Amino acid sequence: MNSDDIVSKSYSEVINLTKQLIPSHPMYANHGQFEGQKILQDYLNSKGWTTYLDEYGFEDLKKNEIMKKPWEYDDYYKGYEKIKKYNLYGILDSGIPGKTLILNGHIDVDIIDKDNPLENCEPYLSSDRLWGRGSTDMLSGLCSLATIKNYLDNISWSGKVIYTAVVDEEIGGNGSIRACQWMREKGFLESEYPIECIISEPSDCNICYETLGFLPFIISCKSQIKHMNGEGNKMNFFKLTNIFNELAKLQISDDELNVNVGYIHGGNDASLPMEDLLLKGVIATTAEHNNDYVEKVLSDCGADIFIPGISINAVKSSNNIFGKSLYKGDLFKSSCDASVFYNHNIPVCVFGPGSLEQAHTRKEYILLSEIERYLTQFYKCVREYFD
Numbered sequence: 392m393n394s395d396d397i398v399s400k401s402y403s404e405v406i407n408l409t410k411q412l413i414p415s416h417p418m419y420a421n422h423g424q425f426e427g428q429k430i431l432q433d434y435l436n437s438k439g440w441t442t443y444l445d446e447y448g449f450e451d452l453k454k455n456e457i458m459k460k461p462w463e464y465d466d467y468y469k470g471y472e473k474i475k476k477y478n479l480y481g482i483l484d485s486g487i488p489g490k491t492l493i494l495n496g497h498i499d500v501d502i503i504d505k506d507n508p509l510e511n512c513e514p515y516l517s518s519d520r521l522w523g524r525g526s527t528d529m530l531s532g533l534c535s536l537a538t539i540k541n542y543l544d545n546i547s548w549s550g551k552v553i554y555t556a557v558v559d560e561e562i563g564g565n566g567s568i569r570a571c572q573w574m575r576e577k578g579f580l581e582s583e584y585p586i587e588c589i590i591s592e593p594s595d596c597n598i599c600y601e602t603l604g605f606l607p608f609i610i611s612c613k614s615q616i617k618h619m620n621g622e623g624n625k626m627n628f629f630k631l632t633n634i635f636n637e638l639a640k641l642q643i644s645d646d647e648l649n650v651n652v653g654y655i656h657g658g659n660d661a662s663l664p665m666e667d668l669l670l671k672g673v674i675a676t677t678a679e680h681n682n683d684y685v686e687k688v689l690s691d692c693g694a695d696i697f698i699p700g701i702s703i704n705a706v707k708s709s710n711n712i713f714g715k716s717l718y719k720g721d722l723f724k725s726s727c728d729a730s731v732f733y734n735h736n737i738p739v740c741v742f743g744p745g746s747l748e749q750a751h752t753r754k755e756y757i758l759l760s761e762i763e764r765y766l767t768q769f770y771k772c773v774r775e776y777f778d
């Protein structure tokens with residue numbers, strides 16, 4: 392089979408699989424995550440992969456000191472410890488020692504409207520796009536990775552491919568943390584040959600060796616109201632000024648860093664000082680101004696700061712082989728599970744079809760041309776990697 396024929400065969404399979412996954416509603420706490428993983432598992436099995444459906448829970452994650460705590464970020468995730476989780480792993484072993492390529496993606500689809508989580512969950516194919524929640528972030532990318540065997544069957548290669556479809560990426564990354572734990576226990580992360588990871592998040596088919604971080608924060612300052620012109624009641628006003636000054640300096644110092652303060656609460660009466668000042672925000676940090684740095688800036692403002700346990704470090708990966716000679720490398724302007732793999736000293740890149748602008752939108756879709764373009768580029772990089 393020539394490359395074009397392989398791409399068109401895989402393209403049909405990706406559309407078909409993505410169309411099956413969208414209505415399984417693989418959202419947090421939904422049984423659809425299990426059903427979605429079964430659909431992917433059936434597909435991989437039919438292609439001759441060795442697969443493992445990993446059912447795990449809070450007790451298994453607790454063993455891992457870097458476990459994320461989404462309930463500290465949003466009350467919606469209270470009860471997290473009771474929810475069963477499902478990861479899917481697939482192994483392709485060429486039988487000849489060589490490099491390992493880890494293919495990672497998340498099956499969970501972000502919930503935009505908690506009162507109406509299943510909106511746009513029926514797939515609809517129009518002439519140039521596939522509509523449905525998760526089509527861009529990142530079911531079509533996840534399915535694209537699963538077609539790698541179509542390509543490998545047509546070339547000679549050595550080494551291993553490990554496919555990891557995980558949950559909980561949208562709420563911190565426990566799925567990939569678990570996947571790395573599993574791979575380490577099975578001995579897959581020890582090799583004298585290079586091991587690399589590809590995450591097919593929507594990157595407009597660009598190869599990104601850098602990603603942003605995610606640093607949520609809650610700042611609270613309490614003060615006592617005396618009288619509108621009383622002493623000591625300007626404390627929170629100055630603290631707030633100070634915090635915003637520091638945040639503005641941060642924003643100005645780094646073009647890629649983004650400060651988001653989505654919630655401010657002060658007091659109840661315009662003529663009185665703010666009694667309980669509460670600020671909630673998220674800073675998209677960079678490798679240059681990382682989480683530790685920004686956390687220090689915030690705590691130096693003299694306010695009480697709490698960092699909910701789902702912060703994610705920015706990544707600037709080095710020593711990558713995958714895609715290196717074909718693409719210059721970009722910045723992925725969001726955070727994802729890249730840091731989980733990078734913490735295991737695995738060079739990582741984000742490389743997937745579709746654009747971040749489409750991710751997390753009500754009317755989410757993926758352009759069909761993106762999938763075709765992605766498969767073509769992906770296979771080229773795979774060939775180069777295993778050469």
Ligand SMILES: [Zn+2]
Pocket residue numbers: 497528529560592593727
């Ligand atoms: Zn995503």
